[in-house]
Amino acid sequence: MATREFTDAIMLLxxxxxxVEDLFTKFEKAGDSGRKWQIAQQICNELKIHSLLEEEIFYPATKDVVEEDLYKEAHVEHDGASVLINDIMESGGEGEFFEAKVKVLQEQIEHHVKEEEQPKEGYFAQVRDSDVDVVSMLDQMIARKEELKAQAEAGGLPPAELTAVDADAS
Ligand SMILES: [Fe+2]
Ligand SMILES: [Fe+2]
Incomplete structure (x- = not known):
């Protein structure tokens, strides 16, 4: 299995x-709308799976070792992306704003990835500086990822759920 090449959970993430960056590039380069829709669905599925791995496993396990602001902003950023992801999936690749939505999703993801990967102050760097065991977290993450991928292939993942925005609204 390809995921075995990683030594810890951060490497997998x-x-x-x-x-997903490669998929966004492919989306940009794709010539026809059918191909763009196909790639957009791949992007949305990959992002849904990735976000769930972070929301279910990685973020809860690291809550106490990263700055509170960073932890909270990560959740709100996921929610922002989820709104667009769900909308794009519902659109069927149709509509005047389809490509603009994918482009803005890309920009949001680029910003979020930077916050996670930034050297020294980023989310991952703060976790690396802690005693959280990201090596043993890998197995759990691989298992969950396989499960979610199978679910996606079997009939699709449900719409992405909001974790922070809904919580404050209720
Ligand atoms: Fe991430
Ligand atoms: Fe994230």
Whole structure:
């Protein structure tokens, strides 16, 4: 299994970031609308799986070792992306704003990835400086990722749920 090439959970998450960046580039280069819609769905699925891995496993396990602001902003940024992801999936690749939505999603993700990967102050760097065991977290993450991928292939993942924005609204 390809995911076995990683030595810890952060490496897996960073590799997800690279894969989704490649998909955004492919989206930009794609010539016809059918191909763009196909790639957009791949982007949304990859992001949904990645966000769930962070929201279910990585963020809860690291809450106490990163700056509170960073932890909270990460959740709100995921929610911002989720709103666009759900909208893009519902659009069927149709509509005047389809490409603009994918472009803005890309920009939001670029910003969020920077906050996670920034040297020294970034989310991942703060976790690396802590005693959180990201090596043993890898197995749990691989298992969950396989489960979510199977679910996506079997009929699709449900819409992404908001974690912070909804919580404050209720
Ligand atoms: Fe991430
Ligand atoms: Fe994230």
């Amino acid at each position: 960073k590799n997800d970031h690279r894969e």
